[in-house]
Amino acid sequence: MPKKISAMDIYKLLPKTNCKKCGYPSCMAFATKLLEKEATVDQCPILNTPKFEKNKKKIIEMISPPVKEVWFGNSEKRAVMGGDEVMYRYQLSFFNPTPIGIDISDNLSEEEIKNKAKEIENFVFERTGEKLRLDFIVIRNASKDAEKFKKAIEIVEKETKMPICLASLDPNIIKEGLKVVKSKPMIYAATKETLNDFIRVIKELKKEKDVVLVLSSNNVKELKNMSAKCLANGIEDLVLEPHTYPENIAETLDLNVMIRRSAIEREDKYLGFPILNLPINAYYYALKHECPMSGFFDDKDVVAKMFEATIADALLNRYADALIMHGTDIWELMPVLTLRQCIYTDPRKPQAVEPGLYPIGNPDENSPVILTTNFSLTFYTVTGDFEKDNVRCWLLVMDTGGKAVDVSVAGGQYNGENAKRLIEETGIAEKVNHRVIILPALAASTRGDIEDKTGWTCIVGTRDSSQVGDFLRKNWDKILNEWREKNRS
Amino acid sequence: MIYNDRLGEVMDLNALIKIIEKVGKIEIENIVIDAEELIINIPSSPPITIPQTPALKETLAEEGLIKIKEVPELDWEPPIEKYKGYIREVQFGKPKSEGGRGKVVKIGGQRALYRFEDPQPNPPVVTFDIFDIPMPGLPKPIRQYFQDVMEDPCEWARKCVKDFGADMITIHHISTDPKIKDKSPKEAAKLMEDLLQAVDVPFVIGGSGNPQKDPLVLEACAEVAEGDRCLLASANLELDYKKVVDAAMKYDHNVLAWSIMDPNMARDLNRKLIEAGLDPNRIVMDPTTCALGYGIEFSINAMTRLRLSGLKGDEVVNMPMSSGTTNANGAREAWMVNKEWGPREYRLPLWEITTGITMMLCGVDLFMMLNPIAVKTLKEIGKTLTTKPGEVKLNTNNYEWITCP
Numbered sequence: 001m002p003k004k005i006s007a008m009d010i011y012k013l014l015p016k017t018n019c020k021k022c023g024y025p026s027c028m029a030f031a032t033k034l035l036e037k038e039a040t041v042d043q044c045p046i047l048n049t050p051k052f053e054k055n056k057k058k059i060i061e062m063i064s065p066p067v068k069e070v071w072f073g074n075s076e077k078r079a080v081m082g083g084d085e086v087m088y089r090y091q092l093s094f095f096n097p098t099p100i101g102i103d104i105s106d107n108l109s110e111e112e113i114k115n116k117a118k119e120i121e122n123f124v125f126e127r128t129g130e131k132l133r134l135d136f137i138v139i140r141n142a143s144k145d146a147e148k149f150k151k152a153i154e155i156v157e158k159e160t161k162m163p164i165c166l167a168s169l170d171p172n173i174i175k176e177g178l179k180v181v182k183s184k185p186m187i188y189a190a191t192k193e194t195l196n197d198f199i200r201v202i203k204e205l206k207k208e209k210d211v212v213l214v215l216s217s218n219n220v221k222e223l224k225n226m227s228a229k230c231l232a233n234g235i236e237d238l239v240l241e242p243h244t245y246p247e248n249i250a251e252t253l254d255l256n257v258m259i260r261r262s263a264i265e266r267e268d269k270y271l272g273f274p275i276l277n278l279p280i281n282a283y284y285y286a287l288k289h290e291c292p293m294s295g296f297f298d299d300k301d302v303v304a305k306m307f308e309a310t311i312a313d314a315l316l317n318r319y320a321d322a323l324i325m326h327g328t329d330i331w332e333l334m335p336v337l338t339l340r341q342c343i344y345t346d347p348r349k350p351q352a353v354e355p356g357l358y359p360i361g362n363p364d365e366n367s368p369v370i371l372t373t374n375f376s377l378t379f380y381t382v383t384g385d386f387e388k389d390n391v392r393c394w395l396l397v398m399d400t401g402g403k404a405v406d407v408s409v410a411g412g413q414y415n416g417e418n419a420k421r422l423i424e425e426t427g428i429a430e431k432v433n434h435r436v437i438i439l440p441a442l443a444a445s446t447r448g449d450i451e452d453k454t455g456w457t458c459i460v461g462t463r464d465s466s467q468v469g470d471f472l473r474k475n476w477d478k479i480l481n482e483w484r485e486k487n488r489s
Numbered sequence: 490m491i492y493n494d495r496l497g498e499v500m501d502l503n504a505l506i507k508i509i510e511k512v513g514k515i516e517i518e519n520i521v522i523d524a525e526e527l528i529i530n531i532p533s534s535p536p537i538t539i540p541q542t543p544a545l546k547e548t549l550a551e552e553g554l555i556k557i558k559e560v561p562e563l564d565w566e567p568p569i570e571k572y573k574g575y576i577r578e579v580q581f582g583k584p585k586s587e588g589g590r591g592k593v594v595k596i597g598g599q600r601a602l603y604r605f606e607d608p609q610p611n612p613p614v615v616t617f618d619i620f621d622i623p624m625p626g627l628p629k630p631i632r633q634y635f636q637d638v639m640e641d642p643c644e645w646a647r648k649c650v651k652d653f654g655a656d657m658i659t660i661h662h663i664s665t666d667p668k669i670k671d672k673s674p675k676e677a678a679k680l681m682e683d684l685l686q687a688v689d690v691p692f693v694i695g696g697s698g699n700p701q702k703d704p705l706v707l708e709a710c711a712e713v714a715e716g717d718r719c720l721l722a723s724a725n726l727e728l729d730y731k732k733v734v735d736a737a738m739k740y741d742h743n744v745l746a747w748s749i750m751d752p753n754m755a756r757d758l759n760r761k762l763i764e765a766g767l768d769p770n771r772i773v774m775d776p777t778t779c780a781l782g783y784g785i786e787f788s789i790n791a792m793t794r795l796r797l798s799g800l801k802g803d804e805v806v807n808m809p810m811s812s813g814t815t816n817a818n819g820a821r822e823a824w825m826v827n828k829e830w831g832p833r834e835y836r837l838p839l840w841e842i843t844t845g846i847t848m849m850l851c852g853v854d855l856f857m858m859l860n861p862i863a864v865k866t867l868k869e870i871g872k873t874l875t876t877k878p879g880e881v882k883l884n885t886n887n888y889e890w891i892t893c894p
Contacts, residue, residue, distance in 0.1 A: 090790040140891045167891050200555050221565040232558040243887040250873035254605040261568040280890045292866035306839060310866055313843045317850040331831030334822055335843040338782040345786055377783065404783050411749050464821060
C-alpha cells in the first residue's frame with residue numbers, strides 16, 4: 001500500500017490564514033475536506049496565486065489517486081472514469097461508477113443512427129430513488145469510410161448530449177473524425193503498431209489535452225511502455241484496454257487485476273489509468289460460438305445478450321472502469337446497472353433513509369399502521385407499490401441500520417425494543433384510534449417480541465409489498481373490527 | 490530527442506537508425522542522459538560523413554514539424570503476492586475403496602488470491618437445491634424444469650444429476666418444520682437413505698430452518714449417511730450447534746458454519762465450533778449471501794475480508810466458503826411479472842448468475858443454486874479459474890466488433 005497522507009501533511013502546505021474563503025472555518029478543516037475529497041484545491045483563493053503555485057502542485061500530487069481520474073464528453077455531460085485508491089471497496093469506497101457505452105455502426109442510415117442515439121440517451125432504470133442510465137455512445141467505423149464516419153459523428157452530436165467514443169484502428173480515419181467532433185472524445189484505440197501514428201495525428205491537430213486515448217494490448221508491459229510514450233508526448237488522458245476474452249474471462253480478469261495492483265500497490269504511475277473492457281466481444285462471440293446459455297433459448301440474440309451481461313458483471317467485480325456493450329434491452333442491463341450501483345455505494349454510509357413516520361395517501365385515525373425498515377431499497381419499493389395501488393396507511397420506518405427486512409430480522413435489528421422506541425418517538429398512538437401493527441411476512445418471527453415490548457397487536461401481512469393493497473382491501477376492516485371487539489370486553 | 494550538432498537539427502530515433510544503416514557505425518562521445526528523455530549529442534569533431542540521400546530527406550520532410558519523443562523501454566514485473574496462509578481443503582463424499590458411494594468432490598485449497606499467482610486447485614462446485622415437498626412457490630421459469638419430479642425428491646435428485654450435471658445435491662427437509670408437516674427426524678432420515686441410494690453424488694443436508702428441530706433432523710440424517718462426508722447445514726449460534734458438531738464428528742461429516750455478513754461473527758462461530766470438538770478441516774463458512782440489489786455489497790465485503798484474512802494466515806477463518814446463491818431468486822427484479830422489465834425467464838437466471846459470479850470473485854467455493862441455466866454458466870466460468878494463464882487457446886479477435894455488420 002502507498003504511504004498514508006494525513007490532513008496535517010496537507011495543512012503544512014496551506015496558507016494557514018484561516019480566511020474562511022474556501023467555505024470552511026479553518027485551514028485545518030479545509031485540509032481534512034481535501035483529504036476526504038469533499039473539497040477541491042480551487043476553493044482556496046490564496047493557493048491560486050503565483051506564490052503558492054508550488055504548494056498547490058504538491059497538494060494535488062499528494063491527494064491525486066493512484067488511478068488517474070479521466071473524463072470525456074462535453075459541458076453538459078461527462079463520462080468520468082477511474083480515481084480509485086484501494087483494491088477492495090471495504091477499505092474506502094470506489095469512486096466514479098463505471099460508465100457504460102453502447103455502440104452505433106456508421107453503416108446505419110441517418111434515421112437509424114438518430115433513433116439508436118435517442119434510445120441510448122433516454123434509457124433509464126429506476127431503483128432506490130436513483131435513475132440508472134447509460135453513459136456514452138461508441139461510434140464505430142464499420143464502413144471503413146471516413147465520410148460515413150464523419151456524418152455519423154455529426155448526427156449523434158446533433159441529436160444527443162451523450163459523450164462520444166470514436167472507434168477505429170485506422171489513425172487516418174480517426175484524424176478525419178477528430179476534425180468534426182465538437183466534444184472531448186475518447187479514441188478507441190491505439191495498438192503498439194499504430195501508436196506513433198496516433199500520437200502524430202493528435203499532435204498535428206493539437207488535441208493533446210482534448211482527447212482521451214485508449215491504449216490496447218493484451219500485454220501489461222507493452223501497455224506500460226505505450227503509456228510512458230504518450231506521457232512523454234503530452235497525451236496525459238489515457239485509458240488502458242487489456243483484451244476481453246469471453247471464452248476464458250479469467251484471462252481478462254487477471255490482466256485487470258495486474259494493472260490495478262501495479263498502480264495501487266506497486267505505485268507504478270504508468271499503469272495508473274482507468275481500465276476499459278469490452279463485454280461487446282461476448283455478444284458477438286455468442287452469435288458464432290457455443291456459450292453456457294446456448295441450448296436453453298432458441299433465440300441467438302437472447303443468448304448473446306445473457307452472455308454479454310454475465311461477462312460485464314464479472315468485469316465490474318474486478319476493476320472495469322468503463323465498459324462497451326451492445327445490448328440495450330432492459331432485462332439485460334438491469335443486473336449490470338444494479339451491480340454497478342451496489343459496488344459503488346460508499347461502505348461508510350448505509351443505504352438508508354430517515355427513520356420515522358411516513359403518512360401514505362392521506363391516512364386517518366382508522367388507517368392501518370405498517371412497520372418496515374429504513375433500508376432505502378425496501379423503503380422506495382414499499383412506497384412505490386403503495387402509491388401505485390392507492391394504499392392509505394401510516395408507514396413506520398424503523399432504524400435497522402439500513403438493512404433489509406430479512407437481513408435485519410436475522411441480524412436482530414428488527415425487534416421489539418426498536419419498535420417501541422419508534423412508536424414513542426413518532427407519537428403514532430395519538431394519530432390512530434387502534435393499536436394494530438402490520439408486519440411484513442418476512443418478519444413474522446419477531447411478532448411475539450414486538451407485541452410484548454409495545455403492547456400493540458401484530459398482524460403478519462404479505463411477503464411482498466406489491467400484495468399489500470389487495471391484502472388490506474380484503475382484510476383490514478375485519479382486522480380492525482375484531483381488534484375493537486376484543487378490546488371492548 | 491537527438492540533437493545532431495553537425496546538421497544543427499533535432500532528430501528522432503528512426504532518423505538515427507537510418508543514419509546508422511547508411512554509415513554502418515557511429516562513434517558517440519560525451520553522452521548526456523537525462524531522466525526524462527535521452528539526448529544523444531553527436532559532436533561535430535571528429536567529422537562523420539553522412540551521405541545526404543534523397544530517402545532521408547523525404548522522411549524528414551514527411552514528418553514535418555511533428556516529432557515523436559521516444560522513451561527508453563521500461564520494465565514490468567507481474568505483481569505476484571506471497572501469502573503466509575492458505576485455504577483449507579474440504580472433501581465431500583468418499584471413494585468406494587474407503588467405503589463410500591463413489592463420487593468425491595473437493596473445494597478450497599487455494600494458496601493465492603488470483604489465478605496468475607497460482608491457479609485454483611479445485612473449481613468452484615455447485616450443489617442443486619431440492620426440497621422434500623413440492624415447492625409451489627418456485628418461480629415458473631425454474632419450476633418448468635422440475636415440475637414432473639417435485640412430488641418425488643429421489644427423482645428430483647436424479648434429474649439434477651442426469652440432466653443438469655449436478656456435482657452435489659442439497660436436500661432441504663422443509664416438511665420437518667412444526668408449522669409445515671412436523672415430520673419426525675426419523676422420517677427425514679428415511680428419505681435421506683433413499684436419496685443416498687438414488688444418486689452417487691455427495692449431499693448437503695439441510696433442515697427447515699427451525700432452530701429447535703434442525704439439530705435433531707441433522708443428527709438423524711447424519712447417522713444414516715455415516716461415512717459419506719456430507720455437509721450438515723447448518724451450525725449457527727441460534728441453535729444447539731454442539732449437537733450438530735457431535736453428529737459431524739461421530740458420523741464423519743462436515744459442518745456449514747452460518748454467520749451474518751460479519752467477519753468477526755464468523756470467527757467467533759468457528760472458534761466455538763472448534764472448541765466444541767470439531768476438526769477445523771471440516772468447516773465450510775457461510776457468511777450469508779444477500780441477493781443482487783438486496784445488500785450484496787455487505788456480502789462482498791464480508792467474503793473478501795474473510796478470504797484475505799485466511800490467506801494472510803488467520804487459521805480460524807481460512808476455511809472454504811459457501812453461498813446460498815438461490816437467495817437471488819427472491820429479488821423482485823428477478824421473479825416479478827412486469828412488462829416494463831421484459832421477460833422474467835431472462836431476468837431470473839441473470840439475477841442468480843450475477844449474484845453467483847460476484848460471490849465467486851470474492852472467493853466463494855461452494856454454490857447452492859436452483860436455476861439450471863445459472864448453474865451451467867457458473868460452472869463454466871468457475872472452471873476458468875483453475876486454468877493456467879495461456880493454457881486455454883483463445884480465438885477472440887479483440888477488434889472484430891468495430892467492423893461487425
